[in-house]
Amino acid sequence: MRSFTYVSAPDVDSAVRTLAETPGAKPLGGGTNLVDLMRQDVERPPTLVDITGLPLTGVDELPGGGLRIGALVRNSHLAAHPAVRSRFPMLAQALLSGASGQVRNMATVGGNLLQRTRCLYFVDATAACNKREPGSGCDAAGGLHRAGAVLGASEHCVATHPSDMAVALAALDAVVEVRSVRGARSVPLLDFYRLPGDTPQLETVLEPDELIVAIDLPAPVTVHSAYRKVRDRASFAFALVSVAAALETRDSEVVAVRLALGGVAAKPWRAVEAERVLTGAPATEETFRQAAEAELAAAVGLPGNEFKIELARRTIVATLRRLATS
Amino acid sequence: MVEVELRVNGAARRVDLDPRVSLLDALREHLELTGTKKGCNQGACGACTVLVDGERIASCLALAVQYGGREITTIEGVEHPLQRAFIAADGLQCGYCTPGQVCSALGMLAEHRAGAPSAVTADLTATDVPLTDAEIKERMSGNLCRCGAYDGIATAIRETAIKEVAA
Amino acid sequence: MTTAPERTRPAATRQDGPNVGRPVDRVDGVAKTTGAAKYSADFPYADIAHAALVHAGIARGRVTAIDTGAAEAVPGVLKVLTHQNAPRMAPPPKVSIADLSTMAPGTPVNYLNTDEVHWNGQPVAVVVAESLEAAHAAARLVRVSYEQQPATTDFAVAREHPKQVKNSMIDVGEARKGDAERALADAPVTVDLRYTTPGQNHNAIEPHATTAAWDGDRLTVHDATQNIDWTRKHLALRFGVPAAQVRVVATFVGGGFGGKGSVWAGTLLTALAARATGRPVRMALSRESVSRTVGGRAPTVQRVALGAERDGTLTALVHTGLTQVGRVGGGAERVASQSQYLYAAPAILVRHSTAEVDALPNTFMRAPGEAVGSFALESAIDELAGELGMDPIDLRVRNEPERSPLSGKRFSRRDLRRVYARGADRFGWAGRDPKPRSMRDGRWLVGWGVASALHIPVPLPGDVLVRLRADGTVLVRSGLQEIGVGIATIVAQVTADALGVPLDVVSVEIGDSDQPTAPGAGGSTQTSAATAAVLQACEELKRSALGLARRAASSPLRGARPGDVETRDGGLRLAGGAGESYAEILGRAGVPALEARTGSDSRLGQAVGQARFMARFLNDRRRWVHPATGVHFCEVRVDPDTAEVRVSRWLGVFDVGRVMNAKLAGSQLRGGVVMGIGAALSEETLVDPRTGRIMNPGLGEYHVPVHADVPRIDIECLDEPDPTTPLGLIGAGEVGITGVAAAVANAVHHATGVRVRDLPVTLDRLL
């Protein structure tokens, strides 16, 4: 790890000021991703602004049944929060399926959104990687890419976003509240991440001097939701494919649905095509399959991750089936 | 160098640290508390687990400067029936993962007592989740044991939890 | 029951005592659960410097230039060692059977004494610094230029050019009985199948760590090693100092599984760095450095072909394996080992060959060869049972041999029929519907699988010193390594019973090369070596103590002969009960302590001891095969949508000879099962075939099983002594992992109807 200057921010204003005034400075949340990447020489911030002392640790009710979640709420605390457990079960499940008890106790909501890909070549500083070193090439495309993307990838980068929480947030129409010296702005989570295109190094629309201060969740369309994560171990592994789904049926007809996929793209993937097929259709296995087909029609696999397309299809159907029958 | 006051096992020590020093390395290299182990330095094995204000964390990914003034408990500061239960159930072989398993289990039992759910909890709204084998194993999955002492570890934790409830 | 006939079988030397055979707690349990146990990176040294490795980024070539400027400029950096400035080391020795420690190095590459690069990841520089942070930061800043040479980095390509292994003392290249290919062609029912297994890594949770301090020409090393004796001899040779001046200490080792059985770069380069800087140096390898410098289990391709009569009688067994070796070291994985012992086929062919890759040499990993060889053999047996429409246990029972099938030698004990029957009964095997996809639990597809386990431990000699003190306490010293087996506990149990003293007066000191030499912790051999030596030393102590007592006029033991007395109740007793405590005997004689040690300290004495042991060993092996055997029963659940596999139930029934401590033996066997479940479902060392670089050198991406992957593991041992070994031991360290992957794959096939012949059985192979 290269040397850096450590600054502890006493309040949000001074945090964003330091970020604006110090080139290359990065906020430090739980450090579970940033410290790791700094050790691998992938991240080299000259200054770390410790934001864990900021008063952004609340989970507050919003008018109309939504929630405002402070950016520094720890993943474990958010998962255990009664409002999240009762009204946003898919979010609690997504959080609980990520990492380990120890890491969840450290990880913050803001840091979780901004964690970086687990692509094997991204974290190996000797490999060619356009995301780490723009223009150097992409060793994953012709190499090992079992974890790689099947939706929205480009020839320049086939990495996936590893967050579980973000997949649930994508399905929940979350809004990211951002602050900088220029003021505050709100970015819908679905507009927050970018696809790689020819600039895989740019992962979100966040400016380097912007701080995430909160996530707003509107009232859920239904509390009937679930997060299903498929991985190589029974626990403590990143998703191969995951599905966040909320489903409300009346008289066996889908009246409301939210669906997002994880492990398949450089961002949490909101399945709008599938939602379109589902809405108003009979809640049957056949519909679920058609919806999955519709969403994955555009999917393209590489030799090492082709299986994800079929796996995603099956996981969508299984998750919807479970919600429809429980 | 940054001056930090580390409160470990009830004693406060002021140390000058390079901000790059992890809490794990601060304990091991600066405070001579080598009971906490380094297995991966990447958050992936749990050998470095310590308790901070009663919560378990991976000290290898924690920068020590972030933890000034917090109450840190390492294995050297643990005296708990769970340790005897580990021995009785043979929840250890080489012993290298053991300090982390013990600290993690103590943190986990506290989380469970506080009503926290896990990824295998069927009813998320329940606040008194039964501590089944499946619950113990899921909640302890951040602690790898390559010797494969998982059976004994789960037994030790379950029996300790049962005794705690009975007491 | 197929044990040797009474006539030729020596009497069992089963010694039941208050401790031996009882599941006592580990004597080091408190140290391990309180953080007091010290591992190699835990020893404080004033003035310690920290070292970190720089790894080559190419698979083959020469280093043309190393720019160390940026690294040296990092505050706190003491030295950057490269091939241009590192002190010379003597080259590694040629392997010789006369001195087994010549097998110590994992590779003959003379690190930092050469500009040659032989694998992607080979250490090419070492940074020594005042702090860990500076050492690791600077290591990233060393810039290395290379002249690349064409390299073979893809096993799939290399295996087009196999080389057959030569038959030797340590290797089986080819062995045959009858004409197996012919018998196969003639057989009414056959299977002829190809299996593959990937590279795997030990990934002991303790990464290799060394602390080295020179005092003139004396070297003290705290090393995470499974073999302090070989490490000491090897370091002495490489650094040109007498072995007596090298002390290697490994009080506690955080797991090994073979990965700490050889001397790898970290150990040597720490000693080198300490010599070059004049400082005590610690190098606790990062997990990445472990993966890049310590070999693992080699990838394999295997063929198993079986021919049988319609009633299941085997007529032919062919098992051949092609495994990867490094161009600079590593050996064949003996994947066909069990095929020489398990089934009574009249025609057998086993053959091993290797293919060279410019890669980190492979090394021993728990049940080398056999752990993955048994995947192929035991899967094929299951497939044959399917072809025959026969229960896989019935098939095994039908082909249970009376003598070792290939060599015709006798088994010192073997009772697999009883093992199968016991296991089947406890598991409820009779309730299995043999049809694939026939069993369900709710949504889950359920499958039951079975596989045999077999491993043949290799005994090695070991020495101990036992001191009986006038206060009645006992000290045992031996250069054994505690890697998790609980060796100190077993030594204490055997000593306590041999001397007739309570367990808690015995203290055991191990893990120091200043102690009597003991074998490395490998080959499931430590326990038998240590216990045999302890028995011998205690017998000598008993005679010495009696020698003191029988001369004393006031002793009730006056005139007694060794055959008249027993060691009991803390002393020597006559059959009638009269006798004295050791404290009384030694106190009266004014002797502060009696001491007995086996073996010799002198080189000559050791050589003679080794030769004698070898002669006895070869004589024994001419007559007997000593197999540790067992059977695994497993239940898996497979998600019908996503094909995720969960192991939900496990039973292992074993015959490992006498069980000294069921708690410890159970843990070892369970540990083998857990590692086998990892091999079955998730473990794979990922190598980029274009560069030969290991791409998952961390525990986040190399998936060893976590708590949630492993069900309760039920273990039962027959616990009957091998009548031909001291105390009746065979060895339990490795048999537990053999057969596990096959049991899982067989269960997965039963659950899903899909046969996976390539490990690991990940869900994409089932979709």
Ligand SMILES: Cc1cc2nc3c(=O)[nH]c(=O)nc-3n(C[C@H](O)[C@H](O)[C@H](O)COP(=O)(O)OP(=O)(O)OC[C@H]3O[C@@H](n4cnc5c(N)ncnc54)[C@H](O)[C@@H]3O)c2cc1C
């Ligand atoms: C072994 C291991 C396994 C894991 N497994 C999973 C898993 O299965 N699923 C999963 O989803 N995740 C997993 N994770 C990732 C984990 O969830 C993230 O590391 C964590 O959420 C990051 O949060 P943090 O607070 O520690 O972020 P940090 O590491 O502190 O920061 C991450 C990034 O976010 C930036 N940042 C942090 N907070 C803010 C803010 N408020 N505003 C602007 N920028 C900010 C930082 O500058 C940095 O660039 C795993 C991690 C580990 C170590």
Ligand code: SF4
């Ligand atoms: S997939 Fe993306 S992150 Fe991975 S190597 Fe290619 S460019 Fe880098």
Ligand code: FES
């Ligand atoms: S050392 Fe911290 S989790 Fe492995």
Ligand code: FES
């Ligand atoms: S006891 Fe050895 S790793 Fe757990």
